[in-house]
Amino acid sequence: MNNVEDNTASNNRLRFAGRVILKALMLFLLLNFVFAIWYPLPTLAKFSAYNVLFPGRQRLPYGDNPSKAYNLSLYNLDAMFASHELAGRVKPDDEFRVLVIGDSASWGFLLEPDQTLAAYINDSRAMLPDGRRVRAYNLGYPVMSLTKDLLILERAMQYEPDMIVWPLTLESFPYDKQLFPPLLQNNLRAVRELIQTHDLSLDTKDANFEELSWWKRTIVGGRRQLADLLRLQLYGVLWAATGIDQDIPETYTLRQEDLEADRGFHNLQPPHLQASDLALEILSAGVRLAGDTPVLLVNEPMFISQGQNSDIRYNFYYPRWAYDDYRRIMSEESQRKNWQYLDLWNAVPGSEFTNSAVHMTPDGTRLYASQVLRAILDVAKSSPK
Amino acid sequence: MTLTHILVFALVSLVVGWAVPSRWRGWVLLGASLLAVYWLQPSTPIRYLDFWFPTASILLTVITWAATRTPQAQPSRRGMVGAALVVGLILVVALLRYAGPACCLTPSRPPDIWRVLGVFAMAALLVAIPIRFPVSKRFLVPAIIFLILGLFIMLKSPAISRWASEWLRVSGGQSALLAAASDLPWLGFSYLAFRLLHVLRDYQGGKLPAYDFGEFVTYAIFYPSYTAGPIDRSQRFIGDLRSATPGKISEALKPVNDPARQEQFVQGGTRILVGLFKKFVVADGLALIALNSQNAVQVTSTLWMWVLLYAYALRIYFDFAGYTDIALGLARWVGIRLPENFDRPYLKQNLTAFWNSWHMTLAQWFRAYFFNPFTRYLRSRRLNIPTWVIIFIGQLSTMLLIGLWHGITWNYAAWGAWHGVGLFMHNRWSDWTRSRLSGIVERPQLRKVMAFGGWLLTFNYIALGWVFFALPSLELALDVFKSLFGI
Numbered sequence: 008m009n010n011v012e013d014n015t016a017s018n019n020r021l022r023f024a025g026r027v028i029l030k031a032l033m034l035f036l037l038l039n040f041v042f043a044i045w046y047p048l049p050t051l052a053k054f055s056a057y058n059v060l061f062p063g064r065q066r067l068p069y070g071d072n073p074s075k076a077y078n079l080s081l082y083n084l085d086a087m088f089a090s091h092e093l094a095g096r097v098k099p100d101d102e103f104r105v106l107v108i109g110d111s112a113s114w115g116f117l118l119e120p121d122q123t124l125a126a127y128i129n130d131s132r133a134m135l136p137d138g139r140r141v142r143a144y145n146l147g148y149p150v151m152s153l154t155k156d157l158l159i160l161e162r163a164m165q166y167e168p169d170m171i172v173w174p175l176t177l178e179s180f181p182y183d184k185q186l187f188p189p190l191l192q193n194n195l196r197a198v199r200e201l202i203q204t205h206d207l208s209l210d211t212k213d214a215n216f217e218e219l220s221w222w223k224r225t226i227v228g229g230r231r232q233l234a235d236l237l238r239l240q241l242y243g244v245l246w247a248a249t250g251i252d253q254d255i256p257e258t259y260t261l262r263q264e265d266l267e268a269d270r271g272f273h274n275l276q277p278p279h280l281q282a283s284d285l286a287l288e289i290l291s292a293g294v295r296l297a298g299d300t301p302v303l304l305v306n307e308p309m310f311i312s313q314g315q316n317s318d319i320r321y322n323f324y325y326p327r328w329a330y331d332d333y334r335r336i337m338s339e340e341s342q343r344k345n346w347q348y349l350d351l352w353n354a355v356p357g358s359e360f361t362n363s364a365v366h367m368t369p370d371g372t373r374l375y376a377s378q379v380l381r382a383i384l385d386v387a388k389s390s391p392k
Numbered sequence: 393m394t395l396t397h398i399l400v401f402a403l404v405s406l407v408v409g410w411a412v413p414s415r416w417r418g419w420v421l422l423g424a425s426l427l428a429v430y431w432l433q434p435s436t437p438i439r440y441l442d443f444w445f446p447t448a449s450i451l452l453t454v455i456t457w458a459a460t461r462t463p464q465a466q467p468s469r470r471g472m473v474g475a476a477l478v479v480g481l482i483l484v485v486a487l488l489r490y491a492g493p494a495c496c497l498t499p500s501r502p503p504d505i506w507r508v509l510g511v512f513a514m515a516a517l518l519v520a521i522p523i524r525f526p527v528s529k530r531f532l533v534p535a536i537i538f539l540i541l542g543l544f545i546m547l548k549s550p551a552i553s554r555w556a557s558e559w560l561r562v563s564g565g566q567s568a569l570l571a572a573a574s575d576l577p578w579l580g581f582s583y584l585a586f587r588l589l590h591v592l593r594d595y596q597g598g599k600l601p602a603y604d605f606g607e608f609v610t611y612a613i614f615y616p617s618y619t620a621g622p623i624d625r626s627q628r629f630i631g632d633l634r635s636a637t638p639g640k641i642s643e644a645l646k647p648v649n650d651p652a653r654q655e656q657f658v659q660g661g662t663r664i665l666v667g668l669f670k671k672f673v674v675a676d677g678l679a680l681i682a683l684n685s686q687n688a689v690q691v692t693s694t695l696w697m698w699v700l701l702y703a704y705a706l707r708i709y710f711d712f713a714g715y716t717d718i719a720l721g722l723a724r725w726v727g728i729r730l731p732e733n734f735d736r737p738y739l740k741q742n743l744t745a746f747w748n749s750w751h752m753t754l755a756q757w758f759r760a761y762f763f764n765p766f767t768r769y770l771r772s773r774r775l776n777i778p779t780w781v782i783i784f785i786g787q788l789s790t791m792l793l794i795g796l797w798h799g800i801t802w803n804y805a806a807w808g809a810w811h812g813v814g815l816f817m818h819n820r821w822s823d824w825t826r827s828r829l830s831g832i833v834e835r836p837q838l839r840k841v842m843a844f845g846g847w848l849l850t851f852n853y854i855a856l857g858w859v860f861f862a863l864p865s866l867e868l869a870l871d872v873f874k875s876l877f878g879i
Contacts (some may be wrong), residue, residue, distance in 0.1 A: 024658060075686065244681040244703070247695030391479070 041131060043224035048232055052085035055241045058095025061247030065092055065120040066145040067159075068239055068252075075254035077245035081235040082193035084162055090239055091195055093144045098167050103139040105383060106146050106163045108156050109174035112307050112365045115372070117255055122369040123147075126384070127376030135387050141380070142242070143172070150188040151179040153289040155207065155367050157201055158191060159359035160293050164300070170387060172379060173290075174307040176365055177333040178324050180285040183274045186213045193217050206293035259362045264314035265324045271331035280332035294346060301390045303382055306350040308367065308375050322364035349382045351375065380385025395618055395672065397432060398718055401615060402664060405725035409657065414727075417636060419477065421614070421726060422606045426450065427497060428615035433579045435499035437572075438557065443502040445578045447482060451515045452540070454478065454605075454610040456588045458519040460595035460813045474606030479512065537592050541587045547578055548802040556850045570861060578616045582797065585756055585819045591626050593761050600626070605632055616722035620715040622733040622753040629728065636727025660724030667717025670710045678707035683862045688871070694878045695836050701876065704862050705855040709738060712751070739853070741846035742822075743814045752790045754794065763790045783819055788812035798861070803869060807860035814853055 057063045067087050070078035081087065088094055091313055107113050107125045114121030121130075133141040146163050148155060156173060163171075178184065185191075189200050192215045194335035199211045222228040246252055270277050275284055294302045311321045320326045325333075334350060341348035360373025367375060393401075404424050412420050436442050454475075486508040488496045495501060502508070539598050546552045550573035557566040557575035591608075594600045603626065608834040611629045673767035682698075682704035691697045716733040723730045740782075747755050767786040770777055790811065795808020832839050856876070863869045873879075 024654065074680075238680065241677060241680045242700060244696075245687060249687060249690035249691065250692055251690055361615060 016215055019319070023167065027352070033063075037207060037221060038225045038228060039225040042226045042229075043221060044226050048083065048236075049085050051233075052083045052236060053089050053096070054280065055086065057090040057243050058092065063095045064090050064243075064246060064252060065126070066114050066123065066252065067091060067148050069114065069149055072251060072254045073238065073242060076252060077242045078252045079235065079238055079251065080189075080243065081239060082190055083195055083231070083232060083236065084158070084190075084197070086236055087240055088162055089115075091146070092099060093146070093163075093166050101139050102142045102298075103135050103169045103387060104167060104310035105141060105143040105170045105172055106166065106168040107143050107172045107174070108159050108163065109147045109172075109307070110151045110176065110179060110365070111147070111149035111363075112152075112367065113145065113174050113254075114149045115145065115147070116363070116366045117259065118367075118369060118372060119254075119255070120252055122252065122372060123377065124172075124372055127373045128380050129227060130373075131377070131380055133380055133384060136329050139169075141383060141387070143353075147174075148190065150190060151189070152184050152186075152188050153179045153184040153286050154198065154201070154207075155188045155191055157205075157289050157293050157296070158194065158197060159203060161197070163295055164296065164298075167363070168175050168300050170383060170390070171293075171300055171302040172300055173293060174305045174379075175337075176309065176324075176331055177285075178273075178365075180287070180333070181275075182284075182286055183273060184209070185286055185289070186215060187297040191216075195219065201292070205288070205295065207286075207288055207292060220262075245344030260361050262310050262362060262364050262366075264312050264321045264325065264375050266312055266314065266316040268316045268319055270319060270326050270328065272326050275329065280329050280336065281306045282336050283346055284339065285333065285336065287336075290340075290346070291344065294344070301347060301386050303379075303386055304337075304341065304346055304348045305379055305382070306334065306348070306352050308351050308355035309355065309372070310357050310364040313357065324364050340349070347382070349355065349379070351378055354378055393432065393715065393718070395668075398664075398668070398722075399734065401428070401722050402725075405616070405660070405722045407594060409653070409660075409725040409727060416634065417726065418606060418610065419473075420475060421633075422474065423481060423608045425610055425613045425618070426478060427485070427615050428618060429580065430485050430497045432615075432619055433498060434577050436577060437570065437575050438560050439502040439566060440574070441560065442499045443486070444500070445581075447508075447511070447578065449578075449584055450478060450482065450609070450615060451511075452588065453584070453609050454515065454534075456536055456591060456612075457520050457603070457605060457608045459522045459529055460591055460600055461523065461573055462600065468604070471605040472570060474604065474609065477606070478609060482512075483508070495572040501814070521628045533592055537589060540588055540592075543581070544585050545800060547576055547581060548796065548798075580613070583618065583621050584612060586623045586754070587626070590623070590757060590761065592752065594626070614723070614728075616719040617730055620712065620719065620800055621751075622716060622719065622731050623757050624730055628731070632728045646832060656724050656727060660721040663721030663724060665721075665850045667714045667719075667721060669714070670717060671714025675707050675711035675714055678703045678710065682707040683859070683872070684866075685863050685868060688863055688868055690874065694875060696774055696870065698876045701855055701859065701872075703852075705738070705858050708858065708861075709734070738851055739847065740850060741843050741849055743811070743818045743853060744822075747811070747815065754797070758790050758794055762793060763787075766790075780820065784816045787815040787819070801864070802866050803860045803864060806869065807857055808867060814857070845871065 029227060049098065052059055064078075068078055068090055069080050070076035073079040090209065093106075105125075105128065107128075113124055114178075115126075124147075125143035128143040129357070131141075134316055135141065144166075148159060148201050153175075156179070160171065160173075180271075181195050185200070186209060191211075195216045195218065198216075201207065202211050226233070272280070290304065309325070312320065312322050318327075321330050331350075334352060337348060338350065340346070355371040355374050359368045360366060360376065361368055408417055408420050408424070427611075429445070429449055433442050433446045436445070483505075485497050486502045486505055488494060488498075489502045491505070533736050546556050553573040553576050554571055557571040557573070560570055560575075561568050591600060591612075607630045608626070610633060611624070611626050614629070617624065674833050681700060682706075685699040687700060691700060715735045720732070733752050733754075735752065737746050737750035740746045740749055763786050764821050766789065767782055770782045770785065789812070791812035792805060792808040795804040795806070795811075798804045798807075829842075832842060856873070859869050859872050859876075860866075863872065
């Protein structure tokens, strides 16, 4: 009798276990299916602990050493913006909001968050004649590509800027540089829309673009993105606790002083750089995208070498002929298109550059900021409120 | 243990628990444990050490078995088969050196076979002595205890470890310049040492039953609990092992739908899943924000320092408890109930209750083999030492030793002392309040307030103790204390 009862109980348990496993499996598949159809990552990304539990970041998330920088690179633009202080502030009436985009020089490579171009502009506590205080926000991102700048600008416009400061350097202009950043390759739809809307001469079928396959839309396939979202929130604790968002080494190799006798720039050779070699149409698109908001284009300072072969090249990035042509083209184009353009190419002494020809020391950045601020005030005064 | 290790162990446990006839299970468990000891061992910068460490673990176990073999035990066929399996598998691991692309189970190539055979010959001699001359056990057992303690001190003391690393490097023809204390990551030794010490002390106390060779080795290096415990007692473990591996045909042919097996499968699976969640989701998530020597000097406010400290406290619990759950679940699948190691320790209302529910098997080990004999000794000397002094010395020294078990450094000593003093204070407080606060029982509201206060105080005392544990130097720990209290 006992054996029969045991066997019945045992069979019941086996059936029960089987049903549990089957239901769990079905639920798991269903969840993945619903997730893939709905694809809530962009929505999830908007829910951020930043600006709620801890202060928003002063610059966009970027970093390849999260355990030391308390920061990480991710490609979810919504999450990146949600973690920024900009997302947590309702624009006060007395604020003249300046959004600073651009590359690593704007973001502040090897600089603390309060040593960046935007931070030094804020330090000046500048006021406009109408009583509005100039408040700059750092939306730089450490990659050289005008298309990347355009992508960020497009997102940034929802934050009611009064002015855009767009620092530039020649390295961001070549067409072969435009689509290489992973941030673009992982935001395929947004980039394609930009290309189509502004009729840019870029390939929407670029081989590097990450197509969002059905598999990647599932929870399992998108686990990396989900984990990145979670890690970004967790690192917010350490960002709030320490104010650190970059691993700045105590020592680093200084920018190159002695240079190769190389006259080439990307796939171009002297004597002349043509306007068509540069993605100037992206600047036009940016200015158009900003609409009534004035855009201040700034040719950012760079290191000018005095070392070996400095008669051929200005620095590691630029041969003299190409850079001189670039400055000439930018000047002509700005006049032609009525752009607000400030050329600060040699505004900072060579001693104030750090590990690259475009990364400045805190003092160099402060000097740079003072000149940008002067231009901001000039442009602001001449623009309607 | 990484996720890969856990996945493979889970598969092995499933196969052993469901597909292997029970009379073979013992052998399969022994073989799997032997191979796991090599597979789990991390790489070392000292040549061949990632082969010699696991081998030394196994040989130390074998020598301990020989030294603690009861006089009644006769050489048996099972024992011989077990010995052959141990030797055979070590040789297979060593011979993988010559297996080309199939090399190796160890992180680097094992030494050449002649060296391995040479070490085997020496080990065989050591094993033969107590078997051939039982009288030698009187000296051999204490010698093994001292050897284990000596190795322990060497591995846990940074200065001696570095010195040993220099010596090993020079002996192996490597430069001593790069020697570091971290060169000697002998995986699982802490737990193995405590299992062997327990066996040796029980043998000396005449409390050790006769064990089969294979059973004993399986107990010492059982793969689910090899790296992170729990520290089981041999008597209990081997009793379970014998139940799980009855060796009778009738038992071996039990149907798959045997209710007991289903029960153990469900229980084991649940523990493994819970453990995986605790370790790889909760603990690893908290690890990103937990207090450490890097962020301790970077935190800018008192509030955030507390947040990081609480994150550390929770992280260390979920990490350790997670691994324990996984170990218990894996063991359950093969029919063995390892002892519990945690029982909601952070919810306890006093420090004594905490230590009865945190790393329970370690605390029990120290209670059985240090605290009880030591306090008995203090009492028996008729030195007229007041009871409270005996309690103070007993608790402080026990906790100091538990601290030093983690590493012979000032910070672990401070952590141990912190808990020793805390336990003593609680002991005195309990004594003092026993009669005075007896009226609380009749006042439920006040009882609740007292319980909450006890929990709050206990948890924060424990959390503050983790400052010493988390940080490598006392200076840094004191700086963090200052920051925590806004000084």
